[in-house]
Amino acid sequence: MTGRSQASPQKLDLLAAFLSYLIPGLGQVIQGRILKGIMYFLCLYSLFFYGLALGELKNVWLPDASELPPVSSPFGGSLSGVPKALYYRPQYLGQFWIGVAAWPAIIQYRYTEPPPEPGQRPAPTRLFGHFMQAPSELEMNVLLRNSNKLWDLGWVYTVIAGALNLLVIYDALAGPVIREEEISHPGKNS
Numbered sequence: 655m656t657g658r659s660q661a662s663p664q665k666l667d668l669l670a671a672f673l674s675y676l677i678p679g680l681g682q683v684i685q686g687r688i689l690k691g692i693m694y695f696l697c698l699y700s701l702f703f704y705g706l707a708l709g710e711l712k713n714v715w716l717p718d719a720s721e722l723p724p725v726s727s728p729f730g731g732s733l734s735g736v737p738k739a740l741y742y743r744p745q746y747l748g749q750f751w752i753g754v755a756a757w758p759a760i761i762q763y764r765y766t767e768p769p770p771e772p773g774q775r776p777a778p779t780r781l782f783g784h785f786m787q788a789p790s791e792l793e794m795n796v797l798l799r800n801s802n803k804l805w806d807l808g809w810v811y812t813v814i815a816g817a818l819n820l821l822v823i824y825d826a827l828a829g830p831v832i833r834e835e836e837i838s839h840p841g842k843n844s
Contacts, residue, residue, distance in 0.1 A: 671827035676753045678819045681826030694822045698815050702752050705811025712797060713809035714749050714756055715788045716763035717742050718776065739763060748813030751820050756812075758786040 670681030679694030706714060719738040727733050733741055740747060749756045758781075766776040766787060775790040789797065797805050 666827050667829060668827065670829075671823050674823045674826035675751070675819070678753065678822050681823070685826065685829065687830065690825075694819075698752065698819055698822065699755065701818070702749075702755055702812050702815035705808040705815065707808070708804045708811065709808030710797065710801070710805065711785060712789050712793065713805055714746070714786050714812055715743070715759045716740070716746055717788045718763070718766075736763075745809050745813050748816040749809075751816035751823070752812070753819065756786075756816065758782045762787040 667681070667685065670685050672681070673684060674681030674694075677695065678698040679691035682688075682691030682694060685691075716736070716739045719735060719742065722738065722742050725733040725738050725741045727737075732738075746756070746759065749759070762779060762782060762785070765779050775784065775793070776787065778784045778787060
């Protein structure tokens with residue numbers, strides 16, 4: 655009879671998971687799985703930035719929620735701030751998981767001035783200009799009219815890249831898969 659050893663459970667690597675959130679594959683690199691980390695980095699950032707390019711750099715953003723109609727919370731009351739912005743732009747929930755590549759949208763949401771007149775774009779931040787800033791209604795109309803669906807496809811690519819990075823984060827957290835080794839018993843051929 656051949657028995658199997660009980661593999662000791664691996665400890666969760668929180669640092670590697672956090673680093674893979676920041677930059678896809680960085681957690682795998684610090685774990686010594688360099689080729690896997692580089693592959694994750696290249697594949698996910700290629701997908702994310704290709705989607706960003708398809709959307710003319712205007713498909714990763716959070717809207718200014720102050721001017722949007724009120725949204726009632728499922729727990730009573732109404733949503734405000736970031737939850738309200740996410741209600742109107744749920745795509746960012748997926749894009750967020752690509753890490754630092756999606757952070758300019760948070761900075762633009764947080765630190766841009768409100769628009770001076772309805773339909774105008776807020777003043778740009780000094781750090782990023784208009785990059786990942788919510789486009790004005792006029793810009794959105796032009797994008798959607800002239801993009802031949804590429805803008806929509808672009809945000810889908812960026813969301814998929816963020817969702818796939820959740821798997822990369824989990825891979826860094828749990829570590830590589832280890833097969834159980836068979837134990838040879840004395841007197842038995844293995």
